[in-house]
Amino acid sequence: MPESLRFLTRGRLCKRIYTKHGILYLGVYLGYDELLDRAFEMLPKLSAENVDFKIPVADSLIQGNKTLVKNISQMADTARRSKEEIARYLTKEIAAPISIDGQTLSIGAKIQPGELNEKIKRYFETYIVCKECHKPDTKVAETQRGYVVIVCEACGAIYTVKNYQ
Numbered sequence: 001m002p003e004s005l006r007f008l009t010r011g012r013l014c015k016r017i018y019t020k021h022g023i024l025y026l027g028v029y030l031g032y033d034e035l036l037d038r039a040f041e042m043l044p045k046l047s048a049e050n051v052d053f054k055i056p057v058a059d060s061l062i063q064g065n066k067t068l069v070k071n072i073s074q075m076a077d078t079a080r081r082s083k084e085e086i087a088r089y090l091t092k093e094i095a096a097p098i099s100i101d102g103q104t105l106s107i108g109a110k111i112q113p114g115e116l117n118e119k120i121k122r123y124f125e126t127y128i129v130c131k132e133c134h135k136p137d138t139k140v141a142e143t144q145r146g147y148v149v150i151v152c153e154a155c156g157a158i159y160t161v162k163n164y165q
């Protein structure tokens with residue numbers, strides 16, 4: 001007797017029909033938005049009890065006209081992104097030249113710790129911490145259509161990000 005199940009495979013919403021002759025797959029290709037909707041529907045519901053990730057705090061000091069961030073490597077490790085990516089984000093946010101010298105990020109402007117950490121926090125909230133399960137286990141990927149998406153390796157959530165550099 002036929003029995004069906006809807007599932008996603010390679011951008012298609014499929015119906016799997018079991019017949020006495022074998023399994024029949026009926027597929028329909030979905031648009032990007034529909035695909036995302038379906039992907040969200042299929043996500044497991046997660047409880048908030050696994051939320052234990054803390055956004056790192058910049059260890060910074062102002063020296064002359066510069067601000068030095070001494071724990072950029074640690075922040076990059078926590079984010080699982082490169083130091084350069086964080087530097088690019090901060091360059092845009094602060095509109096000042098930024099260079100990396102070994103473990104130290106050097107910003108060509110005086111930035112108070114409060115302001116700097118506000119930007120770091122926003123970076124993590126936008127690009128690192130999964131909006132569904134709040135874990136930092138995300139990576140950046142690009143869809144076939146060229147959308148930049150954040151993919152969570154912990155819960156499978158996929159969502160788009162704007163202005164990703």
Ligand SMILES: [Zn+2]
Binds near residue numbers: 132153154
């Ligand atoms: Zn997640």
